[in-house]
Amino acid sequence: HxxxxxxxxxxxxxxxxxxxxxxxxxSLLPVTxxxxxxxxxxxxxxxNTRFGSFPHSTLIDLEWGSQVRASKVNTxxxxxxxxxxxxxxxKHALSEAAADVASSSPARAPILEAGxxxxxxxxxxxxxWTSSLDHRTQVVYTPDYxxxxxxxxxxxxSSIIEAGAGSGSFTHxxxxxxxxxxxxxxxxxKARFGRVYSYEYHQPRVETLREEIRSHGLDPIVQLNHRDVxxxxxxxxxxxxxxxxxxxxxxxxxxxWLALNHLSRSLPQSPLNANGPVHxxxxxxxxxxxxxxxxxxxxxxxxxxxMVEIANRRIDVRREQIGLSNEGLRxxxxxxxxxxxxxxxxREVESKLGKVESKAARLERVRQQAEQKKLYxxxxxxxxxxxxxxxxxxxxxxxxLPQAVPEDNES
Ligand code: SAM
Numbered sequence: 385h386x387x388x389x390x391x392x393x394x395x396x397x398x399x400x401x402x403x404x405x406x407x408x409x410x411s412l413l414p415v416t417x418x419x420x421x422x423x424x425x426x427x428x429x430x431x432n433t434r435f436g437s438f439p440h441s442t443l444i445d446l447e448w449g450s451q452v453r454a455s456k457v458n459t460x461x462x463x464x465x466x467x468x469x470x471x472x473x474x475k476h477a478l479s480e481a482a483a484d485v486a487s488s489s490p491a492r493a494p495i496l497e498a499g500x501x502x503x504x505x506x507x508x509x510x511x512x513w514t515s516s517l518d519h520r521t522q523v524v525y526t527p528d529y530x531x532x533x534x535x536x537x538x539x540x541x542s543s544i545i546e547a548g549a550g551s552g553s554f555t556h557x558x559x560x561x562x563x564x565x566x567x568x569x570x571x572x573x574k575a576r577f578g579r580v581y582s583y584e585y586h587q588p589r590v591e592t593l594r595e596e597i598r599s600h601g602l603d604p605i606v607q608l609n610h611r612d613v614x615x616x617x618x619x620x621x622x623x624x625x626x627x628x629x630x631x632x633x634x635x636x637x638x639x640x641w642l643a644l645n646h647l648s649r650s651l652p653q654s655p656l657n658a659n660g661p662v663h664x665x666x667x668x669x670x671x672x673x674x675x676x677x678x679x680x681x682x683x684x685x686x687x688x689x690x691m692v693e694i695a696n697r698r699i700d701v702r703r704e705q706i707g708l709s710n711e712g713l714r715x716x717x718x719x720x721x722x723x724x725x726x727x728x729x730x731r732e733v734e735s736k737l738g739k740v741e742s743k744a745a746r747l748e749r750v751r752q753q754a755e756q757k758k759l760y761x762x763x764x765x766x767x768x769x770x771x772x773x774x775x776x777x778x779x780x781x782x783x784x785l786p787q788a789v790p791e792d793n794e795s
Contacts, residue, residue: 537663549589727744
């Protein structure tokens with residue numbers, strides 16, 4: 385099998401590698417880098433964005449994280465154009481991410497002048513994939529899945545069940561969390577390798593995700609099953625059909641309580657690990673769903689039932705540019721004459737107030753600094769939280785099924 389680019393990133397960008405183009409904050413675009421010979425054009429395939437055209441020949445053999453300037457050549461009419469995936473607006477994002485991916489057709493050329501824009505090229509990670517993937521459903525975002533995976537105690541070698549798989553955002557994060565090497569098909573029972581048993585009942589989503597899992601080299605880790613878990617339970621589709629022996633379960637379903645009777649140790653082909661506790665999390669947007677699930681959990685032997693809501697706030701830290709408007713003098717015309725006039729006016733007022741460093745003196749200092757082109761570094765460091773956005777994603781309901789005690793040990 386091909387090593388997954390999510391676990392084994394090549395030292396530099398190379399042809400055939402999955403890369404994430406960072407266009408700007410909250411706007412990322414996945415691309416598979418093409419070869420020079422691809423399509424028979426010297427520049428290779430071309431990815432067009434709102435920030436210009438990027439022939440893949442300019443994206444290959446770079447250090448990850450490099451800034452790449454848009455091509456100065458108008459490649460719009462040459463090269464094979466890669467059709468960018470339309471980017472729906474993520475639930476939390478404030479940017480107009482969708483607008484950044486420009487045309488894929490030569491007729492609609494990049495909006496910026498050729499060569500004037502740039503992108504950064506990043507290696508694939510579950511976080512970058514979550515921000516850039518083609519959303520077929522609502523997805524679980526990084527602040528939620530990082531908390532969920534650590535509460536579920538998922539670690540290298542763990543076996544985790546997830547349903548439904550949806551767009552595969554959680555799937556990628558779970559695959560990285562359990563990864564401790566690739567199972568050897570010749571010696572399947574030799575060691576316990578981490579596995580993600582993923583379930584989805586919507587056929588087109590299964591097909592799209594199966595192709596993504598394969599092209600990301602995750603198929604030895606992720607076993608995707610086409611199944612309705614509420615009616616059909618957690619049997620696996622593979623030929624040997626070995627049950628998952630799950631240590632952890634994540635349910636992102638409209639009615640998780642209906643799946644719970646298939647998550648019992650008393651079933652003949654129980655999908656649960658018999659030799660340890662099992663940790664469970666359900667992800668539900670409404671409190672009524674949480675109550676229905678909690679009620680079934682309490683009746684079926686699950687313990688430590690508790691609920692958490694992640695209210696994530698991003699903090700934006702930046703240097704504020706020094707300028708007239710930041711000195712509380714919005715509206716003062718920046719021409720030298722009017723600045724002098726403003727300084728004079730302020731001096732008159734402030735001399736009466738006897739301030740130590742008057743606003744006028746400060747303004748004068750700012751002007752001198754501006755003249756010495758010291759604008760940026762003299763800026764005040766400020767931080768702001770994102771403007772109020774609706775931060776509620778879902779309620780996370782956790783529970784633990786304790787390790788089964790053999791009857792003859794019960795004393
Ligand atoms: N966690 C996913 C992610 O991060 O991309 C998103 C999951 S999406 C919100 C819910 C998915 O559950 C949908 O794709 C839906 O088709 C699937 N689903 C709903 N009920 C199901 C069931 N009974 N069995 C299997 N899949 C189900």
